[in-house]
Amino acid sequence: MIGLVKLRRIIFLGLRNFYRNGWLSTVATLMMSLTLIIITSFVVFNLILSSIINIAKNKIDLSVYFKDSVSETEIIDYQVKLKARADIETVEYVNKEKALSYFKLLPIKSEIKELVKPEDNILPRSLKIKTKDPEDIATISEYFSTPAFELRVDHISTKDNQEVIDRLLNMSRFVRWVGGLVSILFILIALVIIVNTIRLTIFARQKELEVMQLVGASWSFIRLPFLVESVMYVVLATTISTLVLFIGFRIIQSLAFQYLSITEYDLEKFLVNHIYVLIGWQLLTGLFISLISTIMSLRKYLKI
């Protein structure tokens, strides 16, 4: 049990060392900020990437348009059968009225919209199918393409753009992989740099460590002030990193808005909503890295 006096002395020693070792503290703080910025931005980047991919994937569905000769009960029968399948998320029956109301909502000229009238509705009925995994769309599409359906099915929405869907799916897989690999690589580089920076800051103070041991400083009096210092620069680094991330994402956001007209994804809102998670995550990551490397580096120079 550490007494209060001892605790106060240790904290005070740590804080004083932090500003007395101005140069080393600055380097360690900046390196830690850099590490946190790299790790956090890659984690956030991967989160955003996968949610954008998911948004895009969720938009992929399949509509099977039936010929007018097919009876409504038959279509509903297919709907029920499809719904029973494990890989299907939803199956919506779009009858003539619904098809018309969807049609009216389409962003097309009103003259064209005038062409279809409720009395003379030439729009086909359809089943709008969403699979749990967009990869399964092809299976459903194939099923309705078999000769048995030739007389019943007018056309299938994805038939023409199956290739586009495949490419989108492949690309999302690729982007996730590359994003993950690049992130891991950068995170590893950042870790190597920060661990060695901390080792160097302690190496630079071996004489101090030696003297402290010779004047009879105990285990806690030597180590804990160093840990207080670590906590200091992790807290500072988290502040710096959070500010930089906010400014950085704001710039990225405005660029994305300007050039890519991506408006659906509000990065800043995402960050603001997760501000505590963001700060907590950085603090924990920073503390974990710095405490472990501090303890490991101290071990090397301490005989007590």
Next chain:
Amino acid sequence: MRAFNKNTKVDVVENKNRSLISIENVTKNYTSGIVALDCISFAIYEGEFVSLVGPSGAGKSTIIKLLIREEIPSHGQIFIANRNIATIKRYQMPYFRRKIGVVFQDYKLLDHKTVAENIVFALEVSEASDEEIKNRVPKILNLVGLMDRADVFPNSLSGGERQRVSIARALVHSPKILIADEPTGNLDPVTSQDVINLLRKINLSGTTVILATHNKEIVDQINQRVVKLEKGKLIEDRKTGGYGR
């Protein structure tokens, strides 16, 4: 020399009741291959003032390093207060070190702490109360004449001033044993005299003092026991008197 060997024998026989410090057949080989100490044996009794003399490289600092377990003997044993110091556990080291005050030849000050903070640190780590620290630090700074340098960093001190900080730090615990390695090495004759007078005063108050030096005048003036080393060998141990030859 012979008298001395007899002493050791007695010590070995009366295993239970050694003198305050007992150095027994100690050899120290540094990894570089240098034999810094070659089978040294002698005892130091409580309250003694022992001058450890010999030319540069004789092994004086090495003995001191062994006494505070900064280094470990290659052969032989060292007993302090009947305890083989090789058996002191890691976690006991700080307490052991606090009982022995050391004035290091190279001062060993903490560069990022002021003069006062260097001394305060030695007290803080030994869990002295705030009041004790407040009382003792000015007194000890006064004693070594560094009151007006209290808030200066070691880098801006002269060699002699640093030496005095090292002395102040060694004394601040009122240790039972005070070891001073060349404490007058950087001091002018007048200040040297002050330091020696201080050491004698401390010795008179009951502290065992070990002084390593090659300053002949000082040793002659002290006129107490002299242990002489040369090239790692103990060549003379005189109960009283000067540097000799």
